[in-house]
């Protein structure tokens with residue numbers, strides 16, 4: 388049952404591909420629907436990952452990723468253990484390569500949240516079990532599977548969808564752009580000059596057939612958009628520079644910006660949010676805001692990612 392361990396690393400969305408992402412979303416919808424009234428820690432009827440252990444390795448803070456992977460594994464019948472840099476030998480300089488080889492002897496899969504993307508590539512190179520990206524400075528693919536699930540749940544089809552991003556051209560935007568090329572939706576990116584996303588991700592989206600607008604005009608990006616997305620102006624590990632905050636201020640998603648979007652537009656934010664900075668209080672608390680569905684969907688999306696990693700989906 389399943390592929391040999393280690394063959395299905397999920398470092399970025401392209402590792403799975405469009406068909407698998409579609410299958411992940413479909414499976415997440417089915418599993419979510421099958422357990423609406425069950426206690427959150429109860430295993431799904433088939434408990435497909437019974438006996439499996441996932442290591443959650445954190446070199447950065449987390450609430451959603453940590454809790455949702457834990458609950459996802461419980462619902463799939465498996466268990467997790469949590470390793471934090473500050474309380475493990477990673478924090479004292481043990482190499483990623485050695486950590487990967489040790490953990491591969493002890494657990495069945497590894498999720499890593501780290502800074503430099505090269506570290507997760509090294510983890511995957513040395514691990515003989517599946518490795519999942521729980522966020523790096525470059526990308527956040529698990530978040531985007533949850534985001535796409537959320538959009539679809541709110542009755543929006545992905546092909547041709549107009550998603551608008553406001554603020555910093557960061558890791559979350561990179562994964563949105565990668566997803567756009569795979570799933571054929573369009574992205575309008577409104578950032579101040581100097582804070583654009585990496586060109587590589589823009590090219591990836593365009594190569595896949597997505598239209599990508601790059602602008603420094605937030606209103607231009609919002610006009611006619613179906614989904615408005617933003618994220619913190621200062622990501623983990625970045626300097627909290629006043630200069631950056633000043634540059635970001637015109638990109639706040641607020642009532643005036645939402646007015647320009649389509650009438651049934653949604654607001655997404657991966658959280659944690661800084662209400663009053665990248666999003667206004669009225670938008671964050673409005674009916675258009677589906678940020679807590681999005682947060683819950685991290686569980687359901689990651690169950691699909693885990694099943695794929697273990698060779699049981701797609």
Ligand code: CP
Nearest residue numbers: 449450451452657658
């Ligand atoms: N969205 C997200 O990844 O949240 P955490 O940083 O709390 O895991």
Ligand code: NVA
Nearest residue numbers: 557618622623657658
């Ligand atoms: N861009 C943010 C996402 C947090 C989930 C960060 O990297 O800190």
